Structures are given as structure tokens and as C-alpha cells.
Amino acid sequence: MEGINSTFLLYAVLAILAVMIVVSIIKKAFKLVAFLVAILVAVSAYNIFVKGVSPQEELTSYSIDVKYGENIKDYSIKIKASVDNLTQAIKEINTDTLNTIKRENKLLHKYEKEVQALKHSEKLNLFHDKYCDYLKGVVSSSDTAIEVANISENKNVKVLADTVKKINSTFSELTKISLEEIKK
Structure with missing residues (x-):
């Protein structure tokens, strides 16, 4: 029984690590998308308010x-x-x-x-x-x-x-x- 429990424990730890890595990658992807959207909004705001370009x-x-x-x-x-x-x-x-x-x-x-x-x-x-x-x-x-x-x-x-x-x-x-x- 101890062999089964230690194998199960090893798989559980590996699964948790895999989930943490995937979540980390997803978080970084969301941060990148948010950063790109922020740059897009900043450039648009600059064009609209400083350069006088209409929003349309x-x-x-x-x-x-x-x-x-x-x-x-x-x-x-x-x-x-x-x-x-x-x-x-x-x-x-x-x-x-x-x-x-x-x-x-x-x-x-x-x-x-x-x-x-x-x-x-x-x-x-x-x-x-x-x-x-x-x-x-x-x-x-x-x-x-x-x-x-x-x-x-x-x-x-x-x-x-x-x-x-x-x-x-x-x-x-x-x-x-x-x-x-x-x-x-």
C-alpha cells in the first residue's frame, strides 16, 4: 500500500506543478494582452487628444x-x-x-x-x-x-x-x- 500511496503522491505533485505552470503561462499571456491593449489605447488617446484625430x-x-x-x-x-x-x-x-x-x-x-x-x-x-x-x-x-x-x-x-x-x-x-x- 505504501508503494501505491507514494506513486499517487508523486503524480499529485507533478499534476500540481503542471497546473501551476499552465496558470503562470496564462497569467503572462493575459498580462501581455493587457499591455498591448494599454499601448493601443495610449496611442489612440494621443492621436485623438493631442493630434486632433477624430475617434471615427x-x-x-x-x-x-x-x-x-x-x-x-x-x-x-x-x-x-x-x-x-x-x-x-x-x-x-x-x-x-x-x-x-x-x-x-x-x-x-x-x-x-x-x-x-x-x-x-x-x-x-x-x-x-x-x-x-x-x-x-x-x-x-x-x-x-x-x-x-x-x-x-x-x-x-x-x-x-x-x-x-x-x-x-x-x-x-x-x-x-x-x-x-x-x-x-
Whole structure:
């Protein structure tokens, strides 16, 4: 019986510790949410009372910014997928590599135009400008990848053409040698 009681006691202590940890985490989460709400209220109060923004405008700007945040999240996921596809295509060069690079580049250009046109409040101008600058860098790198791929493709065609010329030249020499041998 003593073994059962000590095992039960151990489980009870572990359960109490687990409950205390979960409660602690929940308390910290509530404190974080309360802190973020307090900052939001303070910024709103500052905008309304000091800057003279109407409460309606303040609420409208928050709703616009929430929608903007959702759109940025969605575009970030799409952009990451395109970059991953580009990276994979470059790692595994095959016959479809150039098509993949062109397709993803076109998508990145589309995303760049759409992100630049996203509506946001004045409070997010700095973030929006930085995000668009980084996106321009990604698109520029994608453009460079296409240029390199096109150069490589043309170079490969030239190398192939040179190889074919060399093969034809060698074949001609072989033919001459064979004809000379036949004439003798």
C-alpha cells in the first residue's frame, strides 16, 4: 500500500506543478494582452487628444491597418513560396528550370505591384516602405536569376553549336581520310 500511496503522491505533485505552470503561462499571456491593449489605447488617446484625430478616423485607420496586416501576412507566405520554388529550381537544374524561374519571377513582379498598392494608414508608412524595399530586392534578385539563366542557356546553345561544328569538322576530316584511303 505504501508503494501505491507514494506513486499517487508523486503524480499529485507533478499534476500540481503542471497546473501551476499552465496558470503562470496564462497569467503572462493575459498580462501581455493587457499591455498591448494599454499601448493601443495610449496611442489612440494621443492621436485623438493631442493630434486632433477624430475617434471615427482612428477606428477606421485601425480597421484599415488590420486588413493591411492580414494582406501582408498572405503576401509574405506567397513570396516565401516563390523564393523557395526559385531556390529549388536553381539547386536542381533541369529542362524546366528556366520556365520555373520565369514563372516565379512573373509572380514576384505581380506581388510587388499588388503590395505597393495596398491601402494602409499613415502610421504604417515606414513599415510599408521598408517591406516594399525588401520586396524590390527580392524581385531584383529574381530578375538577375533570369538574366543569368538566359545567358547560360545562350552560352549552352553556343557551346552546343561549337561542339556540333567540331563534330562536323572532325567528321569531314575523317571522311577525307577515308576517301583518300579508298582512292589508294
